[in-house]
Amino acid sequence: MPIRIAVIGSGPSGFYTADALLKSEAAVEIDIIDRLPTPFGLIRAGVAPDHQSTKRVSRAYERTALDEHVHYIGNVEIGRDVSIEDLREMYDAVVVAIGMPGDPPLGVPGDDKIGVVGATKFVGWYNGHPDFADFKPDLDTKAVAVIGNGNVAIDVARVLVKTADEMAETDLPSAIGAYIQNAPITDVYMFGRRGPVEAKFTNVELREMGQLENAASIVDPDCLPEEVTGEWSDRDKRLRERNLTTLREFPNIDVGTKAKRVHFAFYAQPIEILGDDIVTGIRMEKTNVVDGRARGTGEFFEIECSLVIPAIGYALQPFEGLPVDENTGCTANDNGRIADGFYAVGWAKRGPTGVIGTNKPDGKIAAEQILEDISEGSKPGRASLIARLDEQGVRWTSFDDWQAINEAEIANARPKAPREKFVTIDDMLAVVDKA
Numbered sequence: 001m002p003i004r005i006a007v008i009g010s011g012p013s014g015f016y017t018a019d020a021l022l023k024s025e026a027a028v029e030i031d032i033i034d035r036l037p038t039p040f041g042l043i044r045a046g047v048a049p050d051h052q053s054t055k056r057v058s059r060a061y062e063r064t065a066l067d068e069h070v071h072y073i074g075n076v077e078i079g080r081d082v083s084i085e086d087l088r089e090m091y092d093a094v095v096v097a098i099g100m101p102g103d104p105p106l107g108v109p110g111d112d113k114i115g116v117v118g119a120t121k122f123v124g125w126y127n128g129h130p131d132f133a134d135f136k137p138d139l140d141t142k143a144v145a146v147i148g149n150g151n152v153a154i155d156v157a158r159v160l161v162k163t164a165d166e167m168a169e170t171d172l173p174s175a176i177g178a179y180i181q182n183a184p185i186t187d188v189y190m191f192g193r194r195g196p197v198e199a200k201f202t203n204v205e206l207r208e209m210g211q212l213e214n215a216a217s218i219v220d221p222d223c224l225p226e227e228v229t230g231e232w233s234d235r236d237k238r239l240r241e242r243n244l245t246t247l248r249e250f251p252n253i254d255v256g257t258k259a260k261r262v263h264f265a266f267y268a269q270p271i272e273i274l275g276d277d278i279v280t281g282i283r284m285e286k287t288n289v290v291d292g293r294a295r296g297t298g299e300f301f302e303i304e305c306s307l308v309i310p311a312i313g314y315a316l317q318p319f320e321g322l323p324v325d326e327n328t329g330c331t332a333n334d335n336g337r338i339a340d341g342f343y344a345v346g347w348a349k350r351g352p353t354g355v356i357g358t359n360k361p362d363g364k365i366a367a368e369q370i371l372e373d374i375s376e377g378s379k380p381g382r383a384s385l386i387a388r389l390d391e392q393g394v395r396w397t398s399f400d401d402w403q404a405i406n407e408a409e410i411a412n413a414r415p416k417a418p419r420e421k422f423v424t425i426d427d428m429l430a431v432v433d434k435a
C-alpha cells in the first residue's frame with residue numbers, strides 16, 4: 001500500500017515537501033490541505049503585488065499539484081473542519097506546513113488602539129486575502145509609521161507610495177489600489193530600533209526605494225557609519241556594505257521634486273501609541289546601539305499619524321493538538337519531527353526567516369524522515385477524509401476548482417494587470433459553481 005501523507009498548508013514548504021516525496025520514488029499518495037480554495041500561501045497573500053516575478057515560483061508548485069499522486073483539498077481548515085487527531089488517524093503521516101500567519105503585539109502602551117494594524121493584516125488586506133475582505137484601514141492620514149527594518153516593512157512602504165502607473169501591472173485588487181491612490185498620504189516613516197548595519201533589508205529591495213516615480217527615500221547621513229563594524233560573516237558584511245552604499249545615495253532632505261517621502265528613520269524605538277481609542281500619533285525615543293542592542297537615550301519625539309503598522313515578526317496560529325515550543329514560538333519539533341508520523345516544515349518548523357527557497361531543505365528533511373519512519377502505508381487517507389468532509393457538509397475544493405478560479409481571475413484582469421483577485425471565499429465558490 002502506498003504511504004498516505006497529508007500536508008497541512010499549500011505554501012512553499014508544503015509544496016517542497018510534496019515535491020521531495022515524489023522525487024523519492026517511494027509509493028506515496030499526498031494530499032495538500034489548505035484552509036483556502038486558493039493555493040500557494042504567502043506567494044499569493046504575502047509577496048508584494050508589484051513583485052510578480054517572485055510570485056512566478058508558484059508555476060513549479062503547480063506542476064507538483066498536477067502530479068497524479070498529489071491532490072489539493074482546499075477550503076478545509078484543520079482544527080475547525082477536522083481535528084488533527086482525526087487526520088492522524090486517517091493518514092500514515094501528517095506534515096504541518098501552516099506558516100506563521102499571526103501578528104505579534106508591538107508591546108508598547110496603546111498598541112491595541114484602532115489604527116495599529118500588524119503587517120500580516122495589512123499585507124493580507126492589500127493582497128486580497130479573504131480573512132481581511134471586511135477590513136479597511138483608515139488611510140485618511142498624511143503620515144504612516146511602519147515599525148521594522150526588514151523587507152516586509154519596505155514592501156508596505158513601497159505599496160503605499162507607488163503611483164497608479166507603477167502599480168498597473170500588479171495584482172493589487174483594483175478597489176484597494178484606488179483606495180490607496182486616493183489617500184492623502186505624503187510621508188511614510190520606517191522606524192528601526194537599531195541602525196542601517198543591523199537592518200535586515202536585502203539590497204535589491206532597498207535599491208528599489210531609490211527609484212520610485214513620485215516618492216523620495218530619505219535618510220539622515222549622520223546615521224550612516226563609515227564602515228561596517230561588528231561580528232559578521234564575510235557574506236553578511238558584504239551585504240551590509242552594499243546597503244550602506246545604497247543608503248548613501250539617498251538624499252538627506254526632500255529635494256522637492258517628488259510629492260511623497262519614505263523616511264528611513266534609524267535608531268528610534270516606539271514608546272507609546274497616542275490617541276484615545278483611535279491612533280493620533282506615535283511617541284518615539286531615539287536610541288543608540290550598544291553590543292548590538294538598542295538602548296533608549298531619553299530623547300523623545302512624536303509623529304502625528306493615524307496608522308501605525310508594526311512589521312516586527314510573525315506568530316504561529318496553532319490549532320488544538322499542535323504542540324508549541326514556548327521559547328521559539330514555533331511548533332515543538334526536533335529538526336521537523338513532532339512525533340512518530342507527525343512532522344513540521346517551513347515557518348511552522350523554524351520561524352519566519354529566510355527566503356522562499358529556504359523552505360526547500362525542510363521539505364527534503366521531512367520526506368526523508370517520513371520514509372525512514374514508515375516503510376509501508378496502512379491507513380485509508382483521502383477516501384476517509386473526503387467521506388468525513390462530505391458527511392459534515394464541508395464544501396471542499398479541488399485543484400481543478402482552483403484552476404477555474406485562476407482562469408476567471410485572469411479573465412477579469414484590468415488592462416496590463418495579471419489578474420483581478422477574488423477577495424471573498426463566496427466569490428471564489430461562485431466561480432466553482434459556474435465552472
Ligand SMILES: Cc1cc2nc3c(=O)[nH]c(=O)nc-3n(C[C@H](O)[C@H](O)[C@H](O)COP(=O)(O)OP(=O)(O)OC[C@H]3O[C@@H](n4cnc5c(N)ncnc54)[C@H](O)[C@@H]3O)c2cc1C
Pocket residue numbers: 008009010011012013014033034035036039040041042043046047048051054076077078079097098099100101123152155319345346347348353354355356357359
Ligand atoms: C509579507 C511577506 C512578503 C514576503 N516576500 C517574500 C519575497 O518577496 N521573496 C521571498 O523569497 N520570500 C518572501 N517572503 C517569505 C516567504 O513568503 C515565506 O518564506 C514562505 O511563504 C513560508 O512558507 P510556508 O509554507 O512555511 O508558509 P505559508 O506560505 O504561510 O503557507 C502556509 C499555508 O498554510 C495554510 N494554513 C494555515 N493554517 C491552516 C490550517 N489550520 N488548516 C489548513 N491550512 C492552513 C495557509 O492558508 C497557507 O496557505 C515574504 C513573507 C511575507 C510575510
